[in-house]
Amino acid sequence: MDHREEKIRIIGAGFSGLTLAYYLKKANPSLSITIHDEAENVGGLLQSIQTPYGLVETAANAILDSDEIRALAMDVQVEMIEASKGIKKAYFLNRGRLRTWPLKLSETFLLLPKALRFLFNRNSFAPQDFESVEEWGSRNLGVPFTQKLLDAALAGIYASRVQDLSARLIFSRFFRVHPKSLFKKRKKKKKLRSIAPVLGMQHLCLRLRDYLQTQKVDFILGKKFELDQKSETEKVIYCGSLGGAQKFFKDFDLVKETYKDFLTLPSLPVSKTTLFFNLESSKKTPHAFGVLFPRIEKRPFLGVLLDTKIFKRKDKFYSESWISNEDFADLKSAQSMILNERQYLFNSKEEPLLGHLKSWQKVLPLYGDALNRFLLDRWPQMRRDLAKNEIYVHGNYLGHLGLSRLILESKNMAQSWQVQKK
Numbered sequence: 001m002d003h004r005e006e007k008i009r010i011i012g013a014g015f016s017g018l019t020l021a022y023y024l025k026k027a028n029p030s031l032s033i034t035i036h037d038e039a040e041n042v043g044g045l046l047q048s049i050q051t052p053y054g055l056v057e058t059a060a061n062a063i064l065d066s067d068e069i070r071a072l073a074m075d076v077q078v079e080m081i082e083a084s085k086g087i088k089k090a091y092f093l094n095r096g097r098l099r100t101w102p103l104k105l106s107e108t109f110l111l112l113p114k115a116l117r118f119l120f121n122r123n124s125f126a127p128q129d130f131e132s133v134e135e136w137g138s139r140n141l142g143v144p145f146t147q148k149l150l151d152a153a154l155a156g157i158y159a160s161r162v163q164d165l166s167a168r169l170i171f172s173r174f175f176r177v178h179p180k181s182l183f184k185k186r187k188k189k190k191k192l193r194s195i196a197p198v199l200g201m202q203h204l205c206l207r208l209r210d211y212l213q214t215q216k217v218d219f220i221l222g223k224k225f226e227l228d229q230k231s232e233t234e235k236v237i238y239c240g241s242l243g244g245a246q247k248f249f250k251d252f253d254l255v256k257e258t259y260k261d262f263l264t265l266p267s268l269p270v271s272k273t274t275l276f277f278n279l280e281s282s283k284k285t286p287h288a289f290g291v292l293f294p295r296i297e298k299r300p301f302l303g304v305l306l307d308t309k310i311f312k313r314k315d316k317f318y319s320e321s322w323i324s325n326e327d328f329a330d331l332k333s334a335q336s337m338i339l340n341e342r343q344y345l346f347n348s349k350e351e352p353l354l355g356h357l358k359s360w361q362k363v364l365p366l367y368g369d370a371l372n373r374f375l376l377d378r379w380p381q382m383r384r385d386l387a388k389n390e391i392y393v394h395g396n397y398l399g400h401l402g403l404s405r406l407i408l409e410s411k412n413m414a415q416s417w418q419v420q421k422k
């Protein structure tokens with residue numbers, strides 16, 4: 001086929017679909033691309049709501065800084081803001097108190113021999129194939145570190161607890177480096193920093209849509225795309241959540257007959273409740289990006305993001321976003337739980353000026369053993385079989401959770417697409 005006429009349909013105008021279209025067009029401007037989304041607007045999970053009290057981000061409020069996101073933001077002319085410097089990243093709840101380091105002195109000392117083992121026998125830290133993070137952490141870093149710190153920190157990223165997470169899925173990429181490269185002089189690493197579009201995450205997606213339209217990418221919004229609409233001569237790339245992909249492929253014979261296990265991989269319920277208070281209220285909360293709650297503290301939330309402290313947007317009000325695995329039925333029930341928590345943690349009885357709840361039943365993939373086994377044993381062949389039918393898949397359940405990893409994967413996919421064509 002002459003690839004100037006190659007027709008690609010991207011299903012999903014969320015961050016994955018938009019960034020993939022961006023890199024595909026960069027690599028080959030003559031590609032014919034149509035992006036479909038059943039929603040009326042672009043952005044997928046990334047919806048930003050401007051309220052009289054300030055900005056509400058329904059899902060991600062930031063992305064890890066990288067050359068890719070900076071270049072993309074520049075191309076689509078979106079101003080980015082850096083997370084505040086000089087404040088603590090996170091506090092951990094520990095026996096009812098907020099601490100930046102939740103381990104006792106004796107527990108901290110016990111980490112020393114483990115650090116030495118890491119230096120001299122790094123391979124002994126490598127996760128075993130079917131080990132949970134709880135097992136891996138207890139084996140390598142000790143139970144206190146795993147329960148008080150690792151559990152809370154990973155809950156802030158994966159919205160899951162250590163006993164449900166697969167160590168191999170989460171940590172194996174850190175052990176893929178060849179031992180020799182450890183002794184090579186390395187480039188100075190950039191500090192991990194979060195950045196965000198000044199006008200919100202969805203603004204970046206809207207500007208990206210405008211940019212793609214100038215590159216002759218078509219958008220069909222407000223209409224679901226079903227797999228049986230695909231013609232034989234075109235390629236379809238499904239860019240969305242695990243739950244969405246399972247619905248998309250549920251009647252496709254290849255998946256139904258050969259990869260049925262894909263259809264039952266678990267996803268998690270997550271809710272994000274944002275509450276606005278008077279600016280004064282921020283004095284009661286710690287000088288940090290947020291507070292994380294380990295499971296052993298038995299709180300009903302995974303953590304709270306102190307939005308106004310993360311990004312200085314000249315807000316006139318103060319806002320916090322509380323994250324939970326609870327699929328709350330309404331704002332009232334989420335809010336009354338949060339007010340209880342605020343009294344317990346911050347000794348504050350203040351009533352919010354405004355609240356916003358976004359709750360999903362199945363929104364993030366569970367990075368647990370089932371997904372680990374699937375990606376290890378089944379995905380390589382399923383990917384090849386789908387490709388024979390000109391069907392491709394991109395999304396946060398394929399080992400790239402988080403926007404910074406999704407954008408890198410979009411770039412890699414577009415580049416390997418080019419290589420295959422040569």
Ligand SMILES: Cc1cc2nc3c(=O)[nH]c(=O)nc-3n(C[C@H](O)[C@H](O)[C@H](O)COP(=O)(O)OP(=O)(O)OC[C@H]3O[C@@H](n4cnc5c(N)ncnc54)[C@H](O)[C@@H]3O)c2cc1C
Nearest residue numbers: 012014015016037038044045059060061224225240402403
């Ligand atoms: C509460 C929360 C907080 C988060 N915080 C962060 C954070 O701070 N930093 C970070 O990096 N990441 C964060 N994430 C993760 C990040 O937001 C997601 O991984 C990312 O937005 C997923 O983008 P996506 O394009 O893959 O999927 P989606 O955003 O789900 O987009 C998929 C799109 O496909 C469309 N679609 C699906 N099926 C069809 C079909 N058949 N036909 C037409 N359209 C279809 C859907 O309508 C949707 O618009 C967070 C997630 C949540 C839930």
